[in-house]
Amino acid sequence: MAGDTDVNDVARDEWKAETTTFRRVRSVIKTTYDGATAGEVAERALVSETTARTHLEDLAETGFVETVSDRGATRYRRSTESLVLEQAQDMLENADAATLLTKVAEMQNEIDSYREETGVDEPEDISWKEADIDAERVRQWQTTRRNLGFAKVALALDQAADAVQGPNAV
Secondary structure, rough: OOOOOOHHHHHHOOOOHHOOHHHHHHHHOOOHHHHHHEHHHHHOOOHHHHHHHHHHHHHHHOOOOOEEEOOOOOOOOEEEHHHHHHHHHHHHOOHHHHHHHHHHHHHHHHHHHHHHHHOOOOHOOOOOOOOOOOHHHHHHHHHHHHHHHHHHHHHHHHHHHHHHHHOOOO
């Protein structure tokens, strides 16, 4: 139909007009876990490849992005450290330290029950031929273990912030 505007085109145009090139590159790489070339990031971020590469290198220097070599090409992906810190900070924004301590104890008890049920220490140690546990239960165990790690990091960040701010901080 003549005169119809593609909603996606409008959204891209607005995103481009309302954000800096750096923010667009950061936004794209924030959800890039398997890695992407500077050209792929550039296309999604609506910037030139040179601009994308410059911002990606800056993000790599800060630890937000890590680089991997893949058949001669440099690929960029979100660093594990930045993901862990983001998850931990989200937890701290939504729960105080006392609540997190309670949740850590609950998750540790849940993991202990998985270990008791299966007779192995880690979900990856389960022998599927011998195990009487379904795949969904294993995924729950893995998720609980991951969340326990995030919660422990959140508590450590909380303690570190208290140490840095000191007893006389306002």
